[in-house]
Amino acid sequence: MRVGLFVTCLADVMRPSIGLATLELLKREGCEVIFPEGQTCCGQPAYNSGDRHTAQEFARKVISEFADVDYVVIPSGSCGGMVKTHYEELLNDSPEYRARAQWLAARTYELTDFLVNVLNVDSFDTTFQGSITYHDSCAGLRELGIKKQPRKLLDRLNHVEVKEMSGPEQCCGFGGAFSVKYGDISSRIVDLKCDDIEATEADAVVLGDLGCMMNIEGKLRRRGNHKTKVLHIAEVLTGLVGNETE
Amino acid sequence: MEITSQQFKAVSSSKLKDAKLQKALKQAKGGFVVSRAKVVKELDNFEEIRQAASDVRDHCLAHLDSYLEEWERRAQEAGTVVHWAESYEELNSIVVQIAQDNQVKKIIKSKSMVGEETGLNQYVEGHGIEVKETDLGEYIIQQAGEHPSHIIAPATHKSKDDVSELFAEKHKRPRLDDAEKLTHEAREILRPHFLDADMGITGANFMIAETGSTVIVTNEGNGRMTTTMPRVHVAISSIEKCLPTLDDFALMMRLLPRSATGQVISNYVSMTTGPKRAGDKDGPEKFHVIILDVGRTRVLGSELRDALRCIRCGACMNHCPVYQNVGGHAYGWVYPGPIGSVLTPAYNGIENAIDLPNAATMCNQCGVVCPVKIPLPDLMRKLREKQFEKKLKSNMEHWSLRLWAYLALRPKIYSIVTRVMARIGRILGGDSRRIRRMIIVGQDWTKNRDMPAPSGRTFRDIYLNKMNKR
Numbered sequence: 001m002r003v004g005l006f007v008t009c010l011a012d013v014m015r016p017s018i019g020l021a022t023l024e025l026l027k028r029e030g031c032e033v034i035f036p037e038g039q040t041c042c043g044q045p046a047y048n049s050g051d052r053h054t055a056q057e058f059a060r061k062v063i064s065e066f067a068d069v070d071y072v073v074i075p076s077g078s079c080g081g082m083v084k085t086h087y088e089e090l091l092n093d094s095p096e097y098r099a100r101a102q103w104l105a106a107r108t109y110e111l112t113d114f115l116v117n118v119l120n121v122d123s124f125d126t127t128f129q130g131s132i133t134y135h136d137s138c139a140g141l142r143e144l145g146i147k148k149q150p151r152k153l154l155d156r157l158n159h160v161e162v163k164e165m166s167g168p169e170q171c172c173g174f175g176g177a178f179s180v181k182y183g184d185i186s187s188r189i190v191d192l193k194c195d196d197i198e199a200t201e202a203d204a205v206v207l208g209d210l211g212c213m214m215n216i217e218g219k220l221r222r223r224g225n226h227k228t229k230v231l232h233i234a235e236v237l238t239g240l241v242g243n244e245t246e
Numbered sequence: 247m248e249i250t251s252q253q254f255k256a257v258s259s260s261k262l263k264d265a266k267l268q269k270a271l272k273q274a275k276g277g278f279v280v281s282r283a284k285v286v287k288e289l290d291n292f293e294e295i296r297q298a299a300s301d302v303r304d305h306c307l308a309h310l311d312s313y314l315e316e317w318e319r320r321a322q323e324a325g326t327v328v329h330w331a332e333s334y335e336e337l338n339s340i341v342v343q344i345a346q347d348n349q350v351k352k353i354i355k356s357k358s359m360v361g362e363e364t365g366l367n368q369y370v371e372g373h374g375i376e377v378k379e380t381d382l383g384e385y386i387i388q389q390a391g392e393h394p395s396h397i398i399a400p401a402t403h404k405s406k407d408d409v410s411e412l413f414a415e416k417h418k419r420p421r422l423d424d425a426e427k428l429t430h431e432a433r434e435i436l437r438p439h440f441l442d443a444d445m446g447i448t449g450a451n452f453m454i455a456e457t458g459s460t461v462i463v464t465n466e467g468n469g470r471m472t473t474t475m476p477r478v479h480v481a482i483s484s485i486e487k488c489l490p491t492l493d494d495f496a497l498m499m500r501l502l503p504r505s506a507t508g509q510v511i512s513n514y515v516s517m518t519t520g521p522k523r524a525g526d527k528d529g530p531e532k533f534h535v536i537i538l539d540v541g542r543t544r545v546l547g548s549e550l551r552d553a554l555r556c557i558r559c560g561a562c563m564n565h566c567p568v569y570q571n572v573g574g575h576a577y578g579w580v581y582p583g584p585i586g587s588v589l590t591p592a593y594n595g596i597e598n599a600i601d602l603p604n605a606a607t608m609c610n611q612c613g614v615v616c617p618v619k620i621p622l623p624d625l626m627r628k629l630r631e632k633q634f635e636k637k638l639k640s641n642m643e644h645w646s647l648r649l650w651a652y653l654a655l656r657p658k659i660y661s662i663v664t665r666v667m668a669r670i671g672r673i674l675g676g677d678s679r680r681i682r683r684m685i686i687v688g689q690d691w692t693k694n695r696d697m698p699a700p701s702g703r704t705f706r707d708i709y710l711n712k713m714n715k716r
Contacts, residue, residue, distance in 0.1 A: 007705050009654065013664045014671075014698070016705035023709070035709055038657035046651055048608060049643065050630030054651045061655065138609035171567045175607030177643070182568075182605050183690025184259045189567045189607070190695070218695035221680050230698075 003031040004069035006062070006108075008079045009041040010210045011232075017241060018210060021234035022075045022111055029119045036065040042079040047086065048176055059087045063100045071118065072108040075234050077140020078209050080110035085143045110140055112149040112208060112233060122156055127239030129159035130203035132231075135193070135216070136169045137209035150208060150233050160236070163200040170196070174215040190219040197228060204229035206236050247365050247393065251578035251590055251599035258576040258605070267403055271573050274402045278564035281508025282615070288510075289500075299501050300619040302494045303555035307546060313455040313488045314537075320458025321535060324520025329536040334364035340536050341366060341447070341480060342373045348478045348532065350375060350444040356462065356472040357381040358449030359397055359558065360482045360538050362580045363593075366447070377447075378439045380468035385432055389416045395574030397581060398506050398560045403573050436468070446472035446530065450483035451558065452498065453535075456491045459519040460535055463502060463512045470516050479530035481518065484538040486546075486554040498557055501617035505559035541593035549628045553588045555618040562612035562622060568605055577602060584612035584622040588629065596632050603629035646687055661706055668700040675699020 003026050007019035026033050043058025062083065066072045074080040087101035115121045134154065140146035154162050173179065173189025180186075193216060197205045205228060207213055217230035235241045250257070261267055286292050306313055318328050331337035337360075345353065353370065355377055361367065367377045367388070379388040383401040387394060390412055394400030401409070406425055413428055414421040417435060422428050448469060450460035460481045462469045473479055489495050503509040522529030545554055563569040563583025574582030579590045579599070587602035596603075603626040612622045633639055653660045674681050680696040683689075691697055 009664075012705040013668050014700045016701060016703060016708050019705035020708065037706065037710070040654040040657055040660050046647060048627060048630065049639070049647055050627065050632070050634035051647060051651075052631050052634075054647075057651075057655060138607070138611070142610040142614055169611075171607050171609035171611060173567060173607060175609070178605070178607050180688055180691050181643070182255065182258070183693050183695075184262055185568055185571060185605065186607075186691075187694035188262050188571045192571075214698050215695070217698045218680065218691070221678075221696045221698075222694065 001031050002069045004034045004066040004072040006074045008076045018075050018232045021238040021240040024238045039065055042082045044082045059090050063104050073114045075111040076209050077110050077137050077146050081139035081143035083108045110144050116149040116152050124237045128236045131161040131163050132204045132206045133163050133165045133200040133202040135207040137212045138171050140208055163202045165196040165200045172212045172215050174211045190215050194219050204231050206231050206233050208233050249579045249594050254601035258572040261572045261576050270403055270405050275570045285504045285508050295500055303618050307554055317453050317455040324458050326520045327534045331536055331538045337364045337536050337538050338369040345375050352376045352443045353445045354378050354380050354443040354472050356448040356469040357384050360484050440471050443476045445478040446476040447480045448472050450481045453488045459517045462516050465513040473518050474528045478532045480534045482536045485542050502559050505561040505617040545592050550592050550625050552620050555620055556585055561615040565611045565615045588625045664704050668704050671700035672702035
């Protein structure tokens with residue numbers, strides 16, 4: 001099974017351990033992992049800022065890069081949602097690319113969805129131990145229906161206890177450019193999210209989107225909380241965490 | 247109503263610091279969100295009902311001209327005088343004309359958001375006619391000289407304390423602290439106005455084509471008294487509120503109270519079809535309906551058309567993380583929250599509400615609760631596209647995006663630039679591995695948050711390095 005890894009621009013630059021952990025998870029299950037070296041971004045920043053033309057360029061680029069795989073796996077609900085739910089509409093003025101977008105959408109999976117529904121992985125070798133609370137990132141949840149998948153995976157870990165927070169589906173306030181353009185509002189929304197996370201007293205908050213992770217981690221640390229870890233689910237499933245992978 | 251949406255950023259920041267408002271918003275959020283979730287769960291086919299309602303609204307909009315004509319014909323058959331208003335000024339002047347023709351000195355009014363759009367009260371009062379708002383929330387804000395901050399709970403930004411203070415001052419009576427007693431006091435004050443008003447004005451949630459009726463959905467008895475007690479009645483509405491049949495109306499009523507207040511049905515649902523008939527014990531002698539366009543036909547022919555399906559339940563704002571924290575006034579016009587972020591620029595011109603479509607996290611919580619499935623984030627994105635086409639984006643946003651796109655579309659240069667960025671970021675992060683202050687692009691991020699530092703090497707470099715070693 002040839003699986004294209006779309007690592008996402010944010011994970012590439014900010015937190016490569018997410019990519020490494022994803023790579024590890026796929027390899028352990030015997031996937032032949034392809035990493036197209038020219039990959040950069042899915043185009044969502046341009047799309048959401050209204051620059052449709054540039055977003056189309058990115059969509060065509062991604063479609064061409066992943067033309068030769070059985071599946072594409074993305075460790076992000078947000079970028080996964082972009083490819084799976086927006087490319088087709090974005091490219092609807094070109095019948096050729098529209099068809100190719102449909103083709104790609106059908107083969108593209110958010111990581112946890114792929115692990116549960118394609119690979120049916122039922123056990124994980126991880127060094128991670130402790131209690132965690134899971135935050136449902138918006139695009140994964142509402143565009144891709146990622147809700148049960150990560151919980152199913154976490155349930156399969158022996159030394160992990162899941163403590164649900166109040167309002168796990170409430171937005172963390174990241175919103176891409178929103179977090180910088182409306183910093184005051186974004187910061188207030190994530191403050192409330194941190195209240196809910198801290199109330200669980202879990203050792204770690206786990207999620208599937210790096211944008212939301214950076215927002216939550218940045219806020220927790222500014223609040224003086226240096227204890228609660230902020231982890232990507234791929235990191236939890238493999239034990240390959242943050243800076244330790246350098 | 248005057249539009250102040252261009253001040254969104256400054257106003258929202260001050261609203262975040264308003265402790266009283268924050269307390270009121272928190273209370274309101276809990277009430278609306280929890281009660282809606284509960285009644286939605288009681289239905290096993292809520293999603294099917296949503297789809298059906300969305301289809302009915304679409305069908306209606308696709309044939310709006312013929313349904314409006316049908317409605318007008320039926321309404322006229324029942325004795326209703328129908329007026330069409332293409333501008334705010336026109337609607338307001340029709341109201342004043344009707345009042346003057348009937349020697350009206352005092353008007354009692356039940357809630358109408360169309361009336362807020364046109365600035366009706368101010369206009370009518372300017373012609374020497376007294377207007378009393380009779381919906382409790384609207385009465386409170388009229389006393390306070392404010393605008394509604396929510397489409398179904400206009401005074402939701404006010405605490406009970408605020409109201410106690412306001413009533414004591416305006417009513418010149420001893421201060422009351424109990425909500426029920428405050429309501430009784432307002433009722434006592436309003437009662438004589440109901441009895442001696444010459445004209446009643448209400449909005450209309452829907453207009454039903456097959457019967458020529460107008461409908462109001464309320465929780466207070468004031469709506470029914472406003473339609474039946476004065477000798478002249480004027481209902482104001484807008485063209486998109488038309489529904490083909492009573493069955494369609496019944497369908498909407500399965501969704502509207504549930505989505506709005508979490509009620510299975512509102513306390514009152516009042517249908518009015520023409521004036522008092524021979525033998526009727528009560529009802530107005532004259533019944534006028536004024537239907538507003540202003541922007542609706544333009545939106546009907548645009549990419550934003552889906553927004554016209556709106557049945558004004560307020561669920562999108564109740565569930566919006568931005569609205570929940572800044573409240574309705576920050577949006578600067580009649581309709582706040584996600585639907586306001588679409589309607590305000592759509593009706594007033596996108597250059598007059600630049601922030602609104604951008605001040606959203608695109609979380610789509612609004613889209614999933616909307617009873618008529620309006621794809622609100624998609625519509626906000628379409629408005630962003632319009633802003634981009636019209637070059638209304640800030641220079642900072644425009645050029646940082648251009649630079650990023652230039653690089654990210656050229657993988658070779660991109661890999662070098664990101665390699666350098668990851669290293670610099672790692673150094674800036676220091677031992678704590680977080681950046682406490684960023685300049686230019688990220689300064690608003692680090693005002694109240696840290697930025698976790700990159701770990702130093704890009705995934706691309708680590709991966710390719712590993713591959714080469716093999």
